[in-house]
Amino acid sequence: xxxxxxxxxxxxxxxxxxxxxxxxxxxxxxxxxxxxxxxxxxxxxxxxxxxxxxxxxxxxxxxxxxxxxxxxxxxxxxxxxxxxxxxxxxxxxxxxxxxxxxxxxxxxxxxxxxxxxxxxxxxxxxxxxxxxxxxxxxxxxxxxxxxxxxxxxxxxxxxxxxxxxxxxxxxxxxxxxxxxxxxxxxxxxxxxxxxxxxxxxxxxxxxxxxxxxxxxxxxxxxxxxxxxxxxxxxxxxxxxxxxxxxxxxxxxxxxxxxxxxxxxxxxxxxxxxxxxxxxxxxxxxxxxxxxxxxxxxxxxxxxxxxxxxxxxxxxxxxxxxxxxxxxxxxxxxxxxxxxxxxxxxxxxxxxxxxxxxxxxxxxxxxxxxxxxxxxxxxxxxxxxxxxxxxxxxxxxxxxxxxxxxxxxxxxxxxxxxxxxxxxxxxxxxxxxxxxxxxxxxxxxxxxxxxxxxxxxxxxxxxxxx
Amino acid sequence: xxxxxxxxxxxxxxxxxxxxxxxxxxxxxxxxxxxxxxxxxxxxxxxxxxxxxxxxxxxxxxxxxxxxxxxxxxxxxxxxxxxxxxxxxxxxxxxxxxxxxxxxxxxxxxxxxxxxxxxxxxxxxxxxxxxxxxxxxxxxxxxxxxxxxxxxxxxxxxxxxxxxxxxxxxxxxxxxxxxxxxxxxxxxxxxxxxxxxxxxxxxxxxxxxxxxxxxxxxxxxxxxxxxxxxxxxxxxxxxxxxxxxxxxxxxxxxxxxxxxxxxxxxxxxxxxxxxxxxxxxxxxxxxxxxxxxxxxxxxxxxxxxxxxxxxxxxxxxxxxxxxxxxxxxxxxxxxxxxxxxxxxxxxxxxxxxxxxxxxxxxxxxxxxxxxxxxxxxxxxxxxxxxxxxxxxxxxxxxxxxxxxxxxxxxxxxxxxxxxx
Numbered sequence: 049x050x051x052x053x054x055x056x057x058x059x060x061x062x063x064x065x066x067x068x069x070x071x072x073x074x075x076x077x078x079x080x081x082x083x084x085x086x087x088x089x090x091x092x093x094x095x096x097x098x099x100x101x102x103x104x105x106x107x108x109x110x111x112x113x114x115x116x117x118x119x120x121x122x123x124x125x126x127x128x129x130x131x132x133x134x135x136x137x138x139x140x141x142x143x144x145x146x147x148x149x150x151x152x153x154x155x156x157x158x159x160x161x162x163x164x165x166x167x168x169x170x171x172x173x174x175x176x177x178x179x180x181x182x183x184x185x186x187x188x189x190x191x192x193x194x195x196x197x198x199x200x201x202x203x204x205x206x207x208x209x210x211x212x213x214x215x216x217x218x219x220x221x222x223x224x225x226x227x228x229x230x231x232x233x234x235x236x237x238x239x240x241x242x243x244x245x246x247x248x249x250x251x252x253x254x255x256x257x258x259x260x261x262x263x264x265x266x267x268x269x270x271x272x273x274x275x276x277x278x279x280x281x282x283x284x285x286x287x288x289x290x291x292x293x294x295x296x297x298x299x300x301x302x303x304x305x306x307x308x309x310x311x312x313x314x315x316x317x318x319x320x321x322x323x324x325x326x327x328x329x330x331x332x333x334x335x336x337x338x339x340x341x342x343x344x345x346x347x348x349x350x351x352x353x354x355x356x357x358x359x360x361x362x363x364x365x366x367x368x369x370x371x372x373x374x375x376x377x378x379x380x381x382x383x384x385x386x387x388x389x390x391x392x393x394x395x396x397x398x399x400x401x402x403x404x405x406x407x408x409x410x411x412x413x414x415x416x417x418x419x420x421x422x423x424x425x426x427x428x429x430x431x432x433x434x435x436x437x438x439x440x441x442x443x444x445x446x447x448x449x450x451x452x453x454x455x456x457x458x459x460x461x462x463x464x465x466x467x468x469x470x471x472x473x474x475x476x477x478x479x480x481x482x483x484x485x486x487x488x489x490x491x492x493x494x495x496x497x498x499x500x501x502x503x504x505x506x507x508x509x510x511x512x513x
Numbered sequence: 514x515x516x517x518x519x520x521x522x523x524x525x526x527x528x529x530x531x532x533x534x535x536x537x538x539x540x541x542x543x544x545x546x547x548x549x550x551x552x553x554x555x556x557x558x559x560x561x562x563x564x565x566x567x568x569x570x571x572x573x574x575x576x577x578x579x580x581x582x583x584x585x586x587x588x589x590x591x592x593x594x595x596x597x598x599x600x601x602x603x604x605x606x607x608x609x610x611x612x613x614x615x616x617x618x619x620x621x622x623x624x625x626x627x628x629x630x631x632x633x634x635x636x637x638x639x640x641x642x643x644x645x646x647x648x649x650x651x652x653x654x655x656x657x658x659x660x661x662x663x664x665x666x667x668x669x670x671x672x673x674x675x676x677x678x679x680x681x682x683x684x685x686x687x688x689x690x691x692x693x694x695x696x697x698x699x700x701x702x703x704x705x706x707x708x709x710x711x712x713x714x715x716x717x718x719x720x721x722x723x724x725x726x727x728x729x730x731x732x733x734x735x736x737x738x739x740x741x742x743x744x745x746x747x748x749x750x751x752x753x754x755x756x757x758x759x760x761x762x763x764x765x766x767x768x769x770x771x772x773x774x775x776x777x778x779x780x781x782x783x784x785x786x787x788x789x790x791x792x793x794x795x796x797x798x799x800x801x802x803x804x805x806x807x808x809x810x811x812x813x814x815x816x817x818x819x820x821x822x823x824x825x826x827x828x829x830x831x832x833x834x835x836x837x838x839x840x841x842x843x844x845x846x847x848x849x850x851x852x853x854x855x856x857x858x859x860x861x862x863x864x865x866x867x868x869x870x871x872x873x874x875x876x877x878x879x880x881x882x883x884x885x886x887x888x889x890x891x892x893x894x895x896x897x898x899x900x901x902x903x904x905x906x907x908x909x910x911x912x913x914x915x916x917x918x919x920x921x922x923x924x925x926x927x928x929x930x931x932x933x
Binding site: 113114115116117120126127130131246248249250251252253255360380381386389390393432433436437440441445446447450452469476478479480481482483485 | 662666669670673674675677678679682749750751753755758759762763765766767769813836837838840841844847848876877878879880901903905906909927930931932933
């Protein structure tokens with residue numbers, strides 16, 4: 049399933065849209081485990097709504113108000129833009145979709161294709177996906193939808209993104225989901241699904257119906273016992289951000305800072321600096337466990353801690369992208385146990401997709417054709433405590449650990465600095481740390497939105513309002 | 514030099530409330546070249562804020578008619594009177610402009626420094642517990658140590674040190690620094706880092722131990738006769754007033770530091786009053802003996818914070834200047850010191866449900882977050898002297914200075930170098 053299309057639609061006719069929903073919920077991909085792989089469909093479909101979309105569909109004011117503030121406001125508000133660091137070229141005014149100048153988006157259709165005769169064949173998957181999409185699109189008008197914009201998301205067979213790094217290796221496991229894995233990755237269901245207890249042992253702020261509408265029998269009651277119906281139950285919130293990647297700027301920075309004395313590129317050192325900045329080698333192996341060189345292709349190694357193997361950051365610097373965004377057993381100066389507890393309060397489930405030319409950056413491959421980037425997608429329940437916390441507190445703030453001027457080198461850097469402000473990357477080393485100065489901003493935000501991904505029951509309910 | 518913190522609370526002339534709000538908005542707006550610049554020039558002020566309270570929205574539908582008041586809260590170096598003289602002298606016009614909206618402010622003709630100071634001193638209210646993240650560090654010291662650190666950092670980045678031992682490198686840094694006339698003062702002015710007073714901690718522990726039967730009985734009384742009758746805060750963040758949150762957010766997250774101002778009302782009765790006073794006593798003791806390393810109840814991001822009981826101990830104000838975002842700050846509070854906050858704030862009206870004084874409360878994450886947002890106040894003007902420094906940076910910079918001036922063994926020198 050390497051090919052997908054994310055179509056951002058408006059609801060032009062709520063009645064027609066609800067009629068379509070009342071049938072199509074049956075065709076949506078669910079979490080149901082299918083043992084016999086041959087029984088798995090070759091196409092998949094999911095749907096998620098913006099707050100505007102739920103309103104357009106006909107959800108009452110009182111019920112619309114039951115959602116969290118972040119979801120209600122969406123990704124674009126002066127304060128939120130400040131928090132997320134969406135300024136200069138990344139400012140919402142210049143976005144392609146989701147910004148204040150763009151047409152409002154009501155929902156996102158996620159369409160996936162998988163050609164089951166081949167194995168991991170992007171081209172064949174693309175044909176399946178687009179054929180399925182064409183079928184859906186032919187009925188957009190009839191079903192009350194209007195296409196605003198779409199992004200084709202691809203997955204590279206080795207799961208590498210455009211800078212050339214294997215992505216998406218570390219993922220939390222939802223407690224009780226049946227999946228197994230390292231216990232440090234098992235996180236309470238309430239961090240990812242409404243209606244379950246979260247890492248604090250309480251139920252998250254779920255959208256409870258404040259005024260009855262639609263077929264209430266389709267909804268579960270509030271797990272906390274208020275007696276209200278829970279529109280959120282088993283659903284989640286989805287964050288989408290289109291991040292253009294400047295592959296040339298990224299690798300030029302690495303090359304410039306590791307040049308041979310004669311000015312030529314030192315490929316090994318350049319790749320090593322990039323690995324220090326990322327936290328893993330390009331093939332995926334954590335630099336914490338393999339400090340000297342990339343041990344080879346397709347590493348999925350994920351069972352490690354920083355406190356245990358790299359307390360002083362001598363292997364994986366404190367400021368590296370991965371150490372900041374998932375500090376594991378090493379949050380600030382807390383002990384390992386406390387750190388793991390804190391880390392678990394800020395986990396997200398990531399499902400990124402690539403767009404543009406499939407291109408694997410490296411010290412010598414720095415110029416993809418046209419714009420390339422990553423459609424960042426993550427799932428969480430408390431956008432403020434999870435996604436926004438990660439973006440602001442752990443990525444944008446340059447004060448992580450004992451650092452001074454070091455934002456996240458991949459997603460946290462600013463494009464323009466104020467006078468006297470520095471933007472560095474510090475590499476802990478012996479006898480003393482080194483700083484790599486003038487870190488550039490290597491991504492540009494091109495669009496984004498917050499979505500509500502309802503459960504099948506809630507989707508059915510939404511078709512009845 | 515000792516740092517100080519004062520809280521000034523003055524009634525505002527009812528008809529002038531809106532004018533005052535506009536005036537503070539204007540000062541905030543033109544702050545960088547205006548008032549904040551003047552405060553920078555004083556060189557002894559760490560943080561300052563103006564907050565107008567009781568002028569409209571009440572956080573719990575308080576039915577009492579309250580008179581609007583202006584809070585002026587400042588954290589500074591040296592003694593009160595010197596500081597007030599300086600600020601009233603060099604920023605007298607702005608002080609006049611603001612306080613002329615208040616009752617009994619000396620009229621223009623008399624508004625000389627002396628009368629301003631007298632007015633402010635007269636309206637000072639007592640702080641109940643004060644926490645300082647970089648104890649003993651003056652603004653001047655914080656700034657010169659920032660300069661020292663970046664001077665050393667530049668030196669370290671000037672070449673590779675792979676071939677040099679830690680001890681040698683320490684020596685080289687020291688001689689490089691001391692060859693600069695700007696840093697000659699390091700030879701004369703010795704500073705030290707506050708230490709945990711273990712004797713004090715043991716003493717506190719003993720007192721608690723001796724009192725424990727009493728404390729347990731007290732907690733049981735609170736639980737069975739008071740907590741069960743409490744009106745609790747049951748809202749979630751999604752249910753809070755949107756416009757109010759917009760107002761709060763409008764001044765947040767511009768720099769790496771933020772402020773927090775909170776006002777709540779005490780539950781009625783002696784028992785609650787005694788309980789909160791005992792909690793403040795304990796907090797003060799812990800701050801004095803134990804929380805002098807840059808962390809308050811385990812939270813490593815607070816510069817200055819304090820609690821103030823006022824209006825006949827019927828209300829509580831909480832002020833904080835911290836690094837990072839509100840979400841991080843409140844999350845840290847729950848994780849590190851939920852019990853402490855609960856012990857204090859469970860004595861105030863409409864708090865998330867508590868059990869036995871220190872459980873429940875802050876640990877009801879969603880309600881606690883909503884409660885703290887809901888009882889927060891819009892801070893109308895806020896000043897920070899060094900917005901580019903985290904409290905961790907400040908404490909680290911002092912460590913650098915202290916260790917730099919010592920003669921270190923190779924092992925200790927290696928430890929020193931880890932500070933960079």
